[in-house]
Amino acid sequence: MFVKINGKKEETQAETLDALLKSKDIEPQMVSVELNNALIARTDLADSPLKEGDAIELLFFMGGGI
């Protein structure tokens, strides 16, 4: 199916948010995840199914500044 990840259309076989992160080699602790504009708690990632057309935002920590 096709989903939108950070604004870009991508094809994925992942059935949950948790599986999507795994498929992209992203540690859940590195990001906050929004699914269709709602923030998903880290503990709920595995219980969050994906469907065609979902919009996912991966918000990465950015600690730099100095």
Place this chain on the structure above:
Amino acid sequence: MAFTEEQLVRYSRHIILSEVGGKGQKKIGKARVLVIGAGGLGSPIALYLAAAGIGKMGIIDADTVDLTNLQRQIVHHTKDVGRPKVDSAAEKIKDLNPDVEVVTYQKYLDAENALEIYADYDYVIDGTDNFPAKFLINDAAFFSKKPLIHGGILRFDGQLFTIIPGESACYRCIFPELPPQGIVPSCQEAGVLGALAGLIGTLQATEVIKLILGIGNPLTNRILTYHGLETLFREIKIKKSPDCPLCGSNPSITELTMPVQEVCDFNPLEAEKKDQ
């Protein structure tokens, strides 16, 4: 307080803007802004706020200038290597605009001094480079109800957003807890394009000036991210979370403490090397 002839000329390009005018320029001249970190983000923030004629600027940074800083920290010059960053920055601010009252704090912000320092300012800008500081700055802004402009940079990317405590989404609404130590690389480990710091810092300065003037739409409830390699800005809508450990309806953080980062074995840089 009336403008002097010199000030009328100095600020003429502001005053000519109908959204600013003499009235707005006076607001800028009365505003008190705390800039936390006199580094990559803090440099353009301090310089633009000084040029704008900010009334009082606090600068807090415990470090001294070193040679690796000069690639992006444009408030410091080659001759400043070895000097305390706050002294170097204060000197440039005074050179640029003697109207600005500068207060320097050569120390780290911590849970003991944060609220006391915040009390002397109307707005806070985050220009720090580590997560305990970023979370502390957010928490202290919440407890002292001071608007905060958050910013962060890494490699070619940056992000910023404005937090009006109690009203709009805070940093912990999005990132409830600190990432474990080592999971997110720092600029020191991963590098950062110098000009990117200028871009994000300048956006932070723009947003605080808008707040001071009360004009336009503040950057609240949305994160602006910049992707330098693609030359792309994106806006991500965010919401104040009822589950936020700080500003939510049942908060677990009820007083200011120094956020601690858990240690983690995962090393993203090593992981990336393995991929290549």
